[in-house]
Amino acid sequence: MSAGAAASGAQRDAAAWVKARSATWSEWLAAARAAPARSAGAQLDVAAAQRYVEQYRALARDLATARQLLPGSRTTAALEALYLQAHAQIDRAPRWSPTALLTLLRDEIPAIVRALRPTILWIAALMIVSAAAGWWLISTYPNLISLIASSQMIDDVEHERLWTQDLLNVVPSSVLSVAILSNNIAVTLTVFCSGIFLGLGVCYFVALNGLMLGAAFAFTHQHGLAMGLLKFVLAHGPVELSVICIAGAAGIALGESLLRPTLPSRRESFERTARRVGRVLLACALLLVVCGCIEGFISPDPRVPMSVRVVIGLGYWCVMLLFLSGRLLAWTRRGEDPAP
Amino acid sequence: MTAAIPNSAAETAASSAPAEQLRIAGLTGVDIELAIAGPGSRSYAFLIDWQLRVLIALGWLFAGLLLTGALGSGPRWHGQFMYTVVVPAVCIYVFYHPVLEVLMRGRTPGMRRAGLRLVTRSGGTPGTGALLIRNVFRLIDSAPAFYLIGLLCCFLTEQRVRIGDMAAGTLLVVDRPAPAGTLAGLDGALGHAGPTALAPEAAELVQELLERWSALQIERRGALARALLARLDRRESGQPPETWSDAQLHARLRELLSADHADERGANERG
Numbered sequence: 001m002s003a004g005a006a007a008s009g010a011q012r013d014a015a016a017w018v019k020a021r022s023a024t025w026s027e028w029l030a031a032a033r034a035a036p037a038r039s040a041g042a043q044l045d046v047a048a049a050q051r052y053v054e055q056y057r058a059l060a061r062d063l064a065t066a067r068q069l070l071p072g073s074r075t076t077a078a079l080e081a082l083y084l085q086a087h088a089q090i091d092r093a094p095r096w097s098p099t100a101l102l103t104l105l106r107d108e109i110p111a112i113v114r115a116l117r118p119t120i121l122w123i124a125a126l127m128i129v130s131a132a133a134g135w136w137l138i139s140t141y142p143n144l145i146s147l148i149a150s151s152q153m154i155d156d157v158e159h160e161r162l163w164t165q166d167l168l169n170v171v172p173s174s175v176l177s178v179a180i181l182s183n184n185i186a187v188t189l190t191v192f193c194s195g196i197f198l199g200l201g202v203c204y205f206v207a208l209n210g211l212m213l214g215a216a217f218a219f220t221h222q223h224g225l226a227m228g229l230l231k232f233v234l235a236h237g238p239v240e241l242s243v244i245c246i247a248g249a250a251g252i253a254l255g256e257s258l259l260r261p262t263l264p265s266r267r268e269s270f271e272r273t274a275r276r277v278g279r280v281l282l283a284c285a286l287l288l289v290v291c292g293c294i295e296g297f298i299s300p301d302p303r304v305p306m307s308v309r310v311v312i313g314l315g316y317w318c319v320m321l322l323f324l325s326g327r328l329l330a331w332t333r334r335g336e337d338p339a340p
Numbered sequence: 341m342t343a344a345i346p347n348s349a350a351e352t353a354a355s356s357a358p359a360e361q362l363r364i365a366g367l368t369g370v371d372i373e374l375a376i377a378g379p380g381s382r383s384y385a386f387l388i389d390w391q392l393r394v395l396i397a398l399g400w401l402f403a404g405l406l407l408t409g410a411l412g413s414g415p416r417w418h419g420q421f422m423y424t425v426v427v428p429a430v431c432i433y434v435f436y437h438p439v440l441e442v443l444m445r446g447r448t449p450g451m452r453r454a455g456l457r458l459v460t461r462s463g464g465t466p467g468t469g470a471l472l473i474r475n476v477f478r479l480i481d482s483a484p485a486f487y488l489i490g491l492l493c494c495f496l497t498e499q500r501v502r503i504g505d506m507a508a509g510t511l512l513v514v515d516r517p518a519p520a521g522t523l524a525g526l527d528g529a530l531g532h533a534g535p536t537a538l539a540p541e542a543a544e545l546v547q548e549l550l551e552r553w554s555a556l557q558i559e560r561r562g563a564l565a566r567a568l569l570a571r572l573d574r575r576e577s578g579q580p581p582e583t584w585s586d587a588q589l590h591a592r593l594r595e596l597l598s599a600d601h602a603d604e605r606g607a608n609e610r611g
Binding site (some may be wrong): 002015018058059060063064070073074084088089090091092093096172175189193194267270274275 | 368423469547
């Protein structure tokens, strides 16, 4: 048999095969076109999902055949596109549901926080030490406050006025809350992300925050305004600072995944850690939203007495502890099947 | 059961494929490759998205300013102005990427325009968590300005990813090439791929020429059509193809694809 006759035979085979399969492909094409609408709407039932998987397998067989019979052709390329679409439909994360969100908040985030607990304590210690250093620095060298505070703030304090006193006269509480909470969330995310610099970024941000806090208290103390500042900070500060420590610990975990990878490659280790500890940021954001409201409505209001601020500050801090330990939402576990 | 016929052709192609390819291990054993988007394509998609979000945010802002100016001013407008004008405009700018990536399952309008999409390393659609993590790391990628860190990462990493992609396990890939990779292309291919006496490759050539007909110059498409008809058209006609007009050539090419449908209809009627 000549080469030309063989090629002609192969072409006939290919044409016959395409002819035999074209009707099925048209059906698959219609199903693929319906897929995006389905992914945005109702879920597949089990039987339909099984049919889809069977179709995916058949499509793979056809693609392999097309690659043999029609290499580099438009039909093969089109089948590859269809195969890719089916692959993306099958290989995807489950959709978010209220149950998944509840599980995340009640079980997964507390588990991550438990794992991060030693690091959180170390970060908190770093913040406390930095605050003490800031206090000592300004107490010893008062002129250095110009490195930390703006000239407007220094001027206010030197005239025995706290910069927080006129906040409510400048902007409404609601606007102030939104501005504060968005700023706090941005700071928290930055602290977390800075962990990629082998954890050094986290240490820098936490130490800087501690230093500024201690310095501000030392400076106001020198002018007899430390109680006023404490009064302002007390209601929202405990949770706000704790959240920074938690985000910092998550960032340290990121840095550690690069320094001491637990998977074959640093990239894989980093990816896995980021996906795992990144969930904590959701809890941080939720806590900071309430913090922002407290800081916008309660903290700058001079009519709120100290005792109320203490109750709010400590009370909210306890709620945070209950939330992050999983106890706050434990009641939702009632009626559920016990874990195997 | 996996693929009936081993995909040796694909494997051969994979071995010679450039490094910037994502090889997806299919769940059935049939692998497939996707081209990874480089820094240029990324920047192009980002610029489109950036222009869109700036335009929408500024549009909202100016519309709010006009409306506020028309309705009144004064202290009582301050809070309302912030909530109805400034905050939404800032939200549009800040949350454009995370919201659209989640809603459009890894494709923003800019990516769609640039022919790109986000996939996981296994070729699947990224989940909400992965997309949010990817966007959180924009804080680092965009530092110190103009996405310098992100761009540097794209240039330096083998798979052209920024830090956010590394954290989320995502890749920006080129969607299947337009000629036949799209579903519309498949539709066209399947349209002719039915009962035809033409070899599949020949039928595809005719189909492709018809698809590109309006985009080609008249002389060029005429020459291509005549060359194809000289090889493929076995029907006797009164005048040679060299003398046919542009419309006649187009009609004849269409007939060439549909003639066999007619043959089949005739065969069915006879049957």
